[in-house]
Structure formats: structure tokens, C-alpha cells
Amino acid sequence: MFDWNDLKYFLAVARHQSTIAAGKSLGLSQSTVQRRLAELERAIGQPLVERRPSGYRLTKFGEELLPHAERIEAAVTDFERRINDEAHDLTGVIRVTCPEPIIGRMTKSALIERFQARHPKLRIEFVTSDRYLDLSKGEADVAFRSGDTDDELVGRKVADSIWAVYASRSYVEQHGRPAAVSDLPNHPLVGFDETLSMHRASIWLRDVAPEVKMSARTNSVLGLVYAVKSGLGIGPLPASLGDAEPDLVRVLGPIQELSRSWRLLAHPDLRRVPRIAAFFDFILAERELVKTILA
Amino acid sequence: MFDWNDLKYFLAVARHQSTIAAGKSLGLSQSTVQRRLAELERAIGQPLVERRPSGYRLTKFGEELLPHAERIEAAVTDFERRINDEAHDLTGVIRVTCPEPIIGRMTKSALIERFQARHPKLRIEFVTSDRYLDLSKGEADVAFRSGDTDDELVGRKVADSIWAVYASRSYVEQHGRPAAVSDLPNHPLVGFDETLSMHRASIWLRDVAPEVKMSARTNSVLGLVYAVKSGLGIGPLPASLGDAEPDLVRVLGPIQELSRSWRLLAHPDLRRVPRIAAFFDFILAERELVKTILA
DNA sequence: ACGCGATTATGCACTTCTGCGGCGGGGTTG
DNA sequence: CAACCCCGCCGCAGAAGTGCATAATCGCGT
Numbered sequence: 022m023f024d025w026n027d028l029k030y031f032l033a034v035a036r037h038q039s040t041i042a043a044g045k046s047l048g049l050s051q052s053t054v055q056r057r058l059a060e061l062e063r064a065i066g067q068p069l070v071e072r073r074p075s076g077y078r079l080t081k082f083g084e085e086l087l088p089h090a091e092r093i094e095a096a097v098t099d100f101e102r103r104i105n106d107e108a109h110d111l112t113g114v115i116r117v118t119c120p121e122p123i124i125g126r127m128t129k130s131a132l133i134e135r136f137q138a139r140h141p142k143l144r145i146e147f148v149t150s151d152r153y154l155d156l157s158k159g160e161a162d163v164a165f166r167s168g169d170t171d172d173e174l175v176g177r178k179v180a181d182s183i184w185a186v187y188a189s190r191s192y193v194e195q196h197g198r199p200a201a202v203s204d205l206p207n208h209p210l211v212g213f214d215e216t217l218s219m220h221r222a223s224i225w226l227r228d229v230a231p232e233v234k235m236s237a238r239t240n241s242v243l244g245l246v247y248a249v250k251s252g253l254g255i256g257p258l259p260a261s262l263g264d265a266e267p268d269l270v271r272v273l274g275p276i277q278e279l280s281r282s283w284r285l286l287a288h289p290d291l292r293r294v295p296r297i298a299a300f301f302d303f304i305l306a307e308r309e310l311v312k313t314i315l316a
Numbered sequence: 317m318f319d320w321n322d323l324k325y326f327l328a329v330a331r332h333q334s335t336i337a338a339g340k341s342l343g344l345s346q347s348t349v350q351r352r353l354a355e356l357e358r359a360i361g362q363p364l365v366e367r368r369p370s371g372y373r374l375t376k377f378g379e380e381l382l383p384h385a386e387r388i389e390a391a392v393t394d395f396e397r398r399i400n401d402e403a404h405d406l407t408g409v410i411r412v413t414c415p416e417p418i419i420g421r422m423t424k425s426a427l428i429e430r431f432q433a434r435h436p437k438l439r440i441e442f443v444t445s446d447r448y449l450d451l452s453k454g455e456a457d458v459a460f461r462s463g464d465t466d467d468e469l470v471g472r473k474v475a476d477s478i479w480a481v482y483a484s485r486s487y488v489e490q491h492g493r494p495a496a497v498s499d500l501p502n503h504p505l506v507g508f509d510e511t512l513s514m515h516r517a518s519i520w521l522r523d524v525a526p527e528v529k530m531s532a533r534t535n536s537v538l539g540l541v542y543a544v545k546s547g548l549g550i551g552p553l554p555a556s557l558g559d560a561e562p563d564l565v566r567v568l569g570p571i572q573e574l575s576r577s578w579r580l581l582a583h584p585d586l587r588r589v590p591r592i593a594a595f596f597d598f599i600l601a602e603r604e605l606v607k608t609i610l611a
Numbered sequence: 612a613c614g615c616g617a618t619t620a621t622g623c624a625c626t627t628c629t630g631c632g633g634c635g636g637g638g639t640t641g
Numbered sequence: 642c643a644a645c646c647c648c649g650c651c652g653c654a655g656a657a658g659t660g661c662a663t664a665a666t667c668g669c670g671t
Contacts, residue, residue: 022324022342023396024321025320025321025323025324025392026319026320026321028320028395029317029320047317065399066399066403067399067402067403082402085398085402086395086398086399089391089394089395089398090395092391092394092395093388093391093392093395095391096384096387096388096390096391097320097388099384099387100323100381100384100385100387100388101318103380103381103384104360104361104362104381107362107377107380108361108362
């Protein structure tokens with residue numbers, strides 16, 4: 022059984038293409054790297070690198086072996102992560118709140134199960150309600166929100182939130198589509214009711230179509246989607262939801278005034294708590310996947 | 317970065333439950349095992365084992381870590397295997413011959429792709445023909461056969477080959493089923509034609525139903541299956557094929573005289589050639605899966 | 612053509628690790 | 642109860658590994 026540590030040197034040399042650079046990256050002397058790698062080659066019985074004046078270069082055989090070594094390294098990283106979790110007592114529940122329509126996308130995507138795989142002792146719980154939960158009161162630990170920033174919370178942008186104006190296909194066939202934002206008052210509009218009167222979509226509608234009586238009002242984004250789908254009128258929706266509905270068509274392109282950033286937020290007191298920090302680290306590492314979920 | 321070699325000690329101790337036994341299995345002294353394991357615990361910052369008079373026992377945390385360590389070990393094993401392949405120049409093609417109906421099962425099962433994963437530089441080729449290929453002439457390298465042993469070839473049993481007498485469902489409905497083997501001459505029988513007159517199924521049929529004129533004859537096992545399915549008559553089939561056909565029913569239980577062992581065979585000159593030996597090793601290791609294929 | 616910088620390889624002193632032998636403890640079996 | 646076996650732990654001497662300094666090699670730019 023050969024020396025498993027020598028795999029570290031092999032990997033480092035493969036990456037830095039020289040024993041000196043590899044040694045530095047490992048916090049070891051160049052001599053050691055050179056000798057351990059030579060020892061590994063002796064144990065294997067085949068050369069792994071070509072000695073060049075400019076440094077080491079993997080041989081063909083070395084290239085073939087590299088992915089195997091990387092799998093070992095990945096397994097070790099998992100092992101270390103598990104240890105780290107234990108050291109920081111990463112157990113318990115993380116209560117996540119986000120707009121209801123997002124929850125389904127979250128759970129259907131591989132995001133949550135990947136998190137479970139990485140932190141088996143942490144559990145994610147989605148909590149939601151018809152109003153914004155108050156993280157300061159501990160109603161949830163973290164939130165995905167695209168609204169305006171709450172000064173009390175800290176967080177990081179994870180994606181863009183784009184809004185556009187949608188109508189149902191049948192509506193467009195019967196009544197046509199608005200030519201521009203200024204044309205909106207000539208169409209029946211759907212929007213939020215008074216409970217969400219300060220939502221930026223409500224404000225924007227009052228701004229571009231003052232004095233217009235709404236043909237329908239709802240108290241949730243999802244309600245808005247259904248109202249537009251039913252053909253009651255046209256209205257602004259998050260592009261992620263509108264585009265996902267085959268019955269809806271985007272009649273006015275992205276509305277600058279309504280666009281915000283999706284942010285992952287937490288109360289500053291909680292942000293550095295290990296299990297919350299772990300969630301942040303994970304989400305930021307998986308930012309690309311998160312973007313497709315919130316798209 | 318902790319000492320990867322210490323994982324070996326952890327694994328050995330987990331398996332042997334004592335540092336002495338672990339040391340022996342690793343060819344090392346007991347002191348080393350005990351010290352390395354203590355060092356690993358120090359690096360991790362958590363105890364992995366409980367010291368008992370009877371030896372070491374994994375703690376709860378150790379149990380949790382064990383599967384991770386085993387994954388690392390498995391990855392290392394792959395790495396070593398790859399090296400071994402290179403050392404023995406495991407490249408090239410292995411020509412496998414077997415009865416035609418088996419080929420489909422082989423390729424559909426995970427067997428072949430597992431072999432590819434284990435020996436990426438080896439390729440498996442199935443060769444077949446209407447007659448038995450002659451391994452001595454190099455027409456193929458190895459063969460799966462259930463027939464009688466060819467003295468010139470060497471090999472190992474990998475599964476049982478069971479034959480029974482089958483009839484189509486419609487045949488049974490119209491004409492009933494034979495009560496015993498002795499009843500067979502009263503039914504229309506299907507069997508092999510003269511090209512396979514020495515096949516043990518042909519010999520058995522002549523024995524239990526002499527003087528009977530066959531209602532249909534074919535030159536392959538697969539032909540036999542179709543003949544029985546079409547209702548032309550009843551006849552002996554490998555249970556693996558007969559049971560797989562929903563239209564067929566087994567009318568007479570396993571026939572002792574027709575049962576043989578499935579064997580993996582090769583010419584003795586080839587048996588120890590690295591790539592053939594590798595194939596043998598693999599098939600024997602996967603014997604359970606092979607049994608379900610040949611079942 | 613020649614020096615500069617980056618690289619690999621090696622000699623030497625020092626540190627660390629390993630194996631051996633021995634000790635003490637706790638079961639188990641006559 | 643006593644002998645025995647298997648166990649973990651520890652001190653010591655020898656073996657192996659590590660770092661530092663240095664030599665040797667090669668490409669590149671001036």
C-alpha cells in the first residue's frame with residue numbers, strides 16, 4: 022500500500038507545474054515535493070511527470086491518473102467537511118422564508134438535496150405566510166427576497182429579479198396588446214389590494230395609470246398570476262413566473278422601475294452563527310443554480 | 317491538511333476493533349497504529365474510538381465518519397487498479413462468445429459498463445455465429461457456455477443452467493398439458509434440426525419420445541422459443557428464456573438430464589494472459605449479477 | 612554571447628517517526 | 642485463584658523524512 026499523502030504532492034505538482042510552486046502551495050519545501058513525487062513514481066513503477074527546465078509536466082499516464090487522484094481528493098474534502106460540521110456543531114433547523122411560488126421551484130430543483138448531502142445534520146424548513154415574516158422577531162432565520170432592502174437585515178445579492186407586464190393569450194387575441202406603458206390606462210388592469218399598497222408594483226401602477234379603477238385586486242403575487250391568466254386584465258408579474266406560464270404572453274418588456282435584486286437576507290445577529298453561515302456559504306457557492314431557480 | 321495515511325489506520329481499527337489486530341493486518345507495529353490514531357483524533361479534535369479493555373470501539377462520531385473514509389478508500393482502490401492495469405498493459409479487445417439470446421441481456425445489464433469503468437482501456441466485443449466458435453482456433457477469446465465441457469478449455473462455473481418443457485398459453489388451453497415426461501410422445505414436439513442433432517436436448521428428446529415425428533425443427537435455441545410461442549408444439553427450453561416469455565407456460569418442471577452449469581471458458585494458453593485474467597476476475601467478482609443474467 | 616531567473620537535483624544537519632521490548636490491566640479458563 | 646492471553650500505553654534507539662543551502666541545467670531577453 023503506497024503512501025496516500027503522496028497523492029497530495031502529485032495533485033499539487035499537476036496544478037502548479039513545478040515542485041517549487043507546489044511546495045509553496047503546500048507550505049513545504051521544494052526538496053520534499055520533488056522527493057515524494059519521485060517516491061510515488063517509484064512505487065507506481067511508471068513516470069508521472071516529464072522533467073523539463075521550465076518545470077514538471079504530466080506524462081500521458083499522469084494525465085490518466087489525475088482524475089482518479091482528484092476523486093480521492095474530493096472524497097477527502099467531504100470527510101473534512103463532515104469533521105468541520107461536527108466541530109461547529111452544525112445541527113438543527115434553518116427556517117427559510119421566500120415568496121410562495123419559489124418554494125416549489127426550490128424543492129423540485131436539486132438545491133435542497135445537495136444541501137442535505139453536504140450538511141446531513143442540518144434541516145431546511147420553509148416557512149411562509151401571507152405577509153412578510155419578520156426576521157428580527159425570529160419568525161424565520163433567513164429570507165430570499167427581491168423587495169427593497171430592509172436596513173436592519175444583512176445579506177448578499179444572489180440573482181436578478183425582473184418584472185414585465187403580462188396578459189393571457191385569449192386576452193391578446195380579443196383586445197390586442199398595449200403599445201407602450203403609456204397605453205396601459207386603456208386596458209383593464211389587475212394589481213394588489215390595499216394590504217400590499219406599498220409594494221413597488223402597486224406604486225408603479227398608480228404612477229403609470231393614475232385614476233384607473235382596477236378590474237381585479239389580489240393580496241399575493243400568485244393571485245396576480247391567476248388573475249391575469251383568467252383574462253380579467255393585464256398586469257405586472259415577475260418574469261420568472263410569467264414566462265413559466267404557457268397561457269401568458271409578455272406584452273411589455275422588462276420594467277426597469279420594478280426590477281430589483283434577489284437577496285439572501287438574515288438578521289446580523291444570526292449571520293455569523295455557524296448553521297446560518299453554512300447556509301450562506303452553500304447558497305453563494307451554488308449561485309448559478311440559484312439564479313436558474315429565481316430566474 | 318491532516319495526514320491522509322492516518323485514514324488507513326482508522327479504517328483498520330474500525331474493522332479489527334483493536335490496534336494490535338489492525339497493526340498486524342497492515343504489517344505494522346501496534347504502537348504505530350495507536351499513535352497514528354491518537355494523532356488523527358488530535359487533528360480532528362474529537363475522539364473517534366472508545367478505549368476499552370477489550371480493544372477499541374468506534375464512537376458515534378467515528379461511525380458517522382466511517383462511510384466517508386470508506387469512500388476515500390474505494391477511490392484509492394480505483395486509483396491503484398488503474399495503475400495495475402497500466403503495469404500489466406491491460407489494453408486491447410476481449411472477444412466474448414455466448415449464445416445469441418444472452419448477448420442482449422448482457423449488454424442491457426450494467427455488467428459491461430461496469431467492466432468498462434473498471435478497465436477503461438479494455439474493450440469487449442461479442443462474436444457469435446450459428447455454430448460453436450472454436451476458441452482453440454482463436455475465433456474468440458472467452459466463451460459463456462452451458463453445454464458439456466470441452467476438455468481442451470479451462471474455466472469456472474458461474475451459474476446454473478436449467479431447462480424445462482414449455483408450451484404456449486393458447487396451446488395449453490386447446491390441447492391441455494402433458495402429465496409427465498412419459499406423456500410427451502402424445503404431443504406435437506419441436507426440437508433442433510440435424511445440424512444440432514448431438515445437442516443434449518436433441519438426444520433427450522430422442523430418448524423420451526423415440527419414433528415421434530417433430531412438428532417443427534429449428535437450428536437455434538431462439539428458433540425453438542419462437543416455434544413454441546407460435547403454438548406449433550411443445551418443447552424443452554432454457555428456463556431463463558421460457559420464464560421470460562409471458563406467452564409461455566412451463567408444463568414440465570426442471571429436467572435434470574438437460575441441466576448443466578454455465579461456465580466461463582478460455583483456452584489454457586490464454587487464461588493467464590493479463591487481459592483475459594482480468595475478465596475472469598471481474599466476472600467471478602460479479603458472479604451474482606451474472607447469475608441473474610444467465611438465470 | 613552572456614548573464615538572469617526559474618527550475619530540478621543533492622549533501623548535510625536536524626527533526627520526526629517507527630519498531631522493539633517491557634509494563635500494567637482486565638477478562639477467561641482451568 | 643492463578644495462569645494465560647489480548648489489550649493499550651510508554652521509553653529508547655535506530656530509521657526515515659524534512660528543510661536549508663547549494664550545485665547544475667536550461668530558456669530567454671538584451
